[in-house]
Amino acid sequence: MSNHLINETSPYLLQHAHNPVDWYPWGAEALQKAIAEDKPILVSIGYAACHWCHVMERESFEDSATAALMNAHFINIKIDREERPDLDHIYMDAVQTMTGSGGWPLNVFLTPGKKPFYGGTYYPPQAYANRPSWKDVLEAVATAFKQKRPEIEKQAENLTRYLVEANALGIQDAGAIRFTTDDVDAACSNILKQADTNWGGFGRAPKFPQTQTIRYLLYYATQEATRPESFAARARAQALLSLDKMMEGGIYDQVGGGFARYATDTEWLVPHFEKMLYDNALLVTTLCEAYQVTGAERYKICVEQTLAFVERELEHPLGGFYAALDADSEGVEGKFYVWNKREIEQTLGDEALPFAVYYDITEGGNWEGKNIPRILQPKEQVAEAQGITVQELDILLEHGRSLLLQERSKRVGPGLDDKVILGWNALMNIAYSKAFEITGNEAYRVKAVEGMQFLLDAFEAEDGRFLHVWKEGVAKYPAFLDDYAFLIEALLQLYRITTDPNWLLQANAICEIVQTDFAEEDTGYFYYTPRDQEDVILRKKEVYDGATPSGNAVMARNLLTLALLFNKPEWQLQGERMIAQLSNAILKYPTSFGAWMLDFYLVHKGFKEIVLLGDYEKAHQVLLSRLLPNSIIMAATEADDRFPMLSGKEAGNPLLIYLCENYACQRPVQTLNELSPLINVNDHGLI
Numbered sequence: 210m211s212n213h214l215i216n217e218t219s220p221y222l223l224q225h226a227h228n229p230v231d232w233y234p235w236g237a238e239a240l241q242k243a244i245a246e247d248k249p250i251l252v253s254i255g256y257a258a259c260h261w262c263h264v265m266e267r268e269s270f271e272d273s274a275t276a277a278l279m280n281a282h283f284i285n286i287k288i289d290r291e292e293r294p295d296l297d298h299i300y301m302d303a304v305q306t307m308t309g310s311g312g313w314p315l316n317v318f319l320t321p322g323k324k325p326f327y328g329g330t331y332y333p334p335q336a337y338a339n340r341p342s343w344k345d346v347l348e349a350v351a352t353a354f355k356q357k358r359p360e361i362e363k364q365a366e367n368l369t370r371y372l373v374e375a376n377a378l379g380i381q382d383a384g385a386i387r388f389t390t391d392d393v394d395a396a397c398s399n400i401l402k403q404a405d406t407n408w409g410g411f412g413r414a415p416k417f418p419q420t421q422t423i424r425y426l427l428y429y430a431t432q433e434a435t436r437p438e439s440f441a442a443r444a445r446a447q448a449l450l451s452l453d454k455m456m457e458g459g460i461y462d463q464v465g466g467g468f469a470r471y472a473t474d475t476e477w478l479v480p481h482f483e484k485m486l487y488d489n490a491l492l493v494t495t496l497c498e499a500y501q502v503t504g505a506e507r508y509k510i511c512v513e514q515t516l517a518f519v520e521r522e523l524e525h526p527l528g529g530f531y532a533a534l535d536a537d538s539e540g541v542e543g544k545f546y547v548w549n550k551r552e553i554e555q556t557l558g559d560e561a562l563p564f565a566v567y568y569d570i571t572e573g574g575n576w577e578g579k580n581i582p583r584i585l586q587p588k589e590q591v592a593e594a595q596g597i598t599v600q601e602l603d604i605l606l607e608h609g610r611s612l613l614l615q616e617r618s619k620r621v622g623p624g625l626d627d628k629v630i631l632g633w634n635a636l637m638n639i640a641y642s643k644a645f646e647i648t649g650n651e652a653y654r655v656k657a658v659e660g661m662q663f664l665l666d667a668f669e670a671e672d673g674r675f676l677h678v679w680k681e682g683v684a685k686y687p688a689f690l691d692d693y694a695f696l697i698e699a700l701l702q703l704y705r706i707t708t709d710p711n712w713l714l715q716a717n718a719i720c721e722i723v724q725t726d727f728a729e730e731d732t733g734y735f736y737y738t739p740r741d742q743e744d745v746i747l748r749k750k751e752v753y754d755g756a757t758p759s760g761n762a763v764m765a766r767n768l769l770t771l772a773l774l775f776n777k778p779e780w781q782l783q784g785e786r787m788i789a790q791l792s793n794a795i796l797k798y799p800t801s802f803g804a805w806m807l808d809f810y811l812v813h814k815g816f817k818e819i820v821l822l823g824d825y826e827k828a829h830q831v832l833l834s835r836l837l838p839n840s841i842i843m844a845a846t847e848a849d850d851r852f853p854m855l856s857g858k859e860a861g862n863p864l865l866i867y868l869c870e871n872y873a874c875q876r877p878v879q880t881l882n883e884l885s886p887l888i889n890v891n892d893h894g895l896i
Contacts (some may be wrong), residue, residue, distance in 0.1 A: 421803025
């Protein structure tokens with residue numbers, strides 16, 4: 210027997226469509242029913258790849274006695290946090306305020322007016338370790354709602370008021386703020402204090418990739434290397450160590466490519482096995498920048514392997530990419546990805562021994578009696594011990610990975626969350642553009658162009674605005690701030706690799722929509738939800754960087770870029786003000802504001818405007834291959850008055866290169882050899 214979720218498209222909601230719980234999706238029917246019956250609302254939030262969500266479903270939501278209790282006392286609503294991140298943000302903040310912690314599944318109780326008054330995360334079917342059972346919680350909340358209704362209503366009002374007021378925390382007067390070298394040094398120093406200098410990353414386990422923090426260290430190291438008093442050498446070392454240890458660890462799928470969401474241990478060995486589209490997009494972008502800085506092949510190889518995984522396992526036949534792969538298969542977390550030594554020997558035969566040595570495959574296993582492939586020794590050391598050359602080992606390892614991937618494909622695979630999310634796809638579009646920058650592989654540029662066209666076609670609504678999620682040819686839910694912010698950034702990046710000005714015009718038009726629908730006039734920040742969204746109790750302003758960059762941080766950078774491209778000084782002032790108002794928090798807690806640190810650094814250094822006019826293609830590709838974080842590159846065969854940077858300039862025969870700041874240009878040069886001393890590039894230069 211099915212419940213009210215049966216007609217939903219979300220894989221997570223459909224997983225619960227046959228529970229005995231009378232689940233509703235979030236919407237008018239359920240919310241009005243709560244008011245009509247004067248019942249509290251139970252909102253349970255999760256996502257398809259969430260391991261503990263599956264556990265709680267099996268233990269409680271599939272249990273008929275538990276379901277009867279829920280159905281008798283509550284209006285039960287299931288939410289896919291990836292479809293409605295706005296609701297997840299609000300109610301997660303509420304639970305974190307009440308309990309000091311959060312996570313998924315998120316279970317929160319609301320008044321009929323949608324205001325939270327109690328909540329938590331996972332609850333077991335029987336009480337243990339000072340944690341009440343789910344039935345105990347249900348009975349206590351139901352009793353309290355009946356017997357202490359005035360106190361509950363007051364608590365809900367107070368909590369909602371606090372959430373509204375917390376929207377402004379950390380924001381300060383921007384009047385006297387300056388962006389100084391001392392500030393960027395202090396932020397770098399604060400990051401390095403949290404660095405794990407043995408295994409990479411920041412802080413203790415569990416360890417998340419923190420790509421935006423790594424990107425800041427790369428930018429800082431590249432631009433500040435000439436100052437002896439800077440932290441450039443340490444910043445570079447920590448950024449690269451973090452990427453290297455992730456690439457060598459179990460968080461990276463050594464057999465099939467692609468990264469899991471985070472590691473549960475210090476050494477990056479044991480991942481939380483779910484694979485999310487956004488993590489892989491952000492890591493590809495960061496690895497591309499590591500390659501631009503170092504020229505080290507290992508970063509390019511990892512980019513290519515990760516994108517091969519994305520195309521093999523996450524690409525939709527009509528375009529776009531699916532959201533995630535589950536952590537579980539056959540009800541067991543990680544079962545799809547782990548090996549015992551005998552399986553390796555049976556599959557690889559005579560090649561098993563060096564493969565097993567290199568990937569830490571042992572009889573006893575490195576995790577719960579099984580093996581998660583990882584790398585602990587350099588290839589040179591393994592090759593010497595096995596009496597072969599490094600080249601021979603490379604061939605053996607590639608062959609072994611191919612055979613194991615074939616063997617693994619026979620297993621029951623993890624569940625696929627097959628919805629397509631606008632913002633996450635925009636991040637992957639950026640990753641493809643960055644991959645083209647470092648490889649020159651035309652297939653990546655084609656993928657970026659075709660992917661963007663799919664996003665613009667599939668997600669655009671009739672009124673020119675955009676929608677958040679797409680499945681089976683249908684897009685729904687108004688797009689959120691991060692959807693728009695990432696889409697604009699992807700369009701700007703796509704112009705950078707194609708020089709097609711139509712992408713810039715599209716980015717500018719979409720930014721105008723964001724200004725109209727999301728901007729808060731008093732502060733210059735943007736709300737997470739559009740102005741006409743009516744089913745939320747408050748409009749949040751997201752500023753912290755989480756698993757993905759803050760939409761406000763990305764919008765600040767978009768405003769600064771578009772301001773120069775289209776001569777909109779009011780957008781430049783808005784972007785700078787956004788950064789300045791958060792500067793104290795950014796500099797004090799830089800690992801929580803990694804994307805904002807990139808913005809802060811950009812304002813501190815200022816943009817370098819590089820204009821190529823004439824026969825630009827070869828020079829353009831060389832510029833793309835280097836990390837030039839504070840540059841805007843425009844290239845055309847002739848001047849174009851639609852864009853201030855291209856207006857009134859003479860094209861060369863074959864090429865003239867202009868270096869400008871705030872439209873004030875130095876004397877043009879004809880070669881990159883002449884340009885190189887004028888801009889701060891990484892240690893392997895432009896040519």
